[in-house]
Amino acid sequence: MMNGQNMTAQQVYATMCQALDERNWKYTRFEEDLVVSFGVNGDDLPMNFVLQVDEERQVIRLMSGLPFKMPEDKRVEGAIAAIVASYGMVDGSFDYDLQSGSVLYRMTASFRGSRVGTGLFAYLIDCACAMVDRYNDKFLAISKGILTIQDFLRQEQ
DSSP: TTOOOOOOOHHHHHHHHHHHHHHHHOOOGGGGTEEEEEEEOSSSEEEEEEEEEEEETTTTEEEEEEEEOOGGGGGGHHHHHHHHHHOOOOOOOEEEEEETEEEEEEEEEEEETTOOOOHHHHHHHHHHHHHHHHHHHHHHHHTTSSHHHHHHHHHHH
């Protein structure tokens, strides 16, 4: 803690925007909701992210929904892939909706009783970009039947 003071959600939001400004990234602000959204080009697929400051829970939430859904006949494979991909991660995880086949990467960080700097947002963004970029093409290949779940599991060993 710096100066013994906690940050307000609005201060955390301003720091989040400052971190994106320092990267010279374009992003959309939704100030009343303490949310920003931005896109990044990955190695193979574009990635979209939402960063949100949750004032009530005092957490920062970063999310990236994959731009496709698993078809019904690949939903079990999608669930297995999401579990396996998440298992080895140091931070964040893939959330999977078995009913819809949607896949969402999610990370959180608490700011309760803390002062956060732009370095926290750099970490969140870099980690999320790396994880989504590493797995989004694999999830897509599984959804299209190009990559079998057995081959995916072998790659992850």
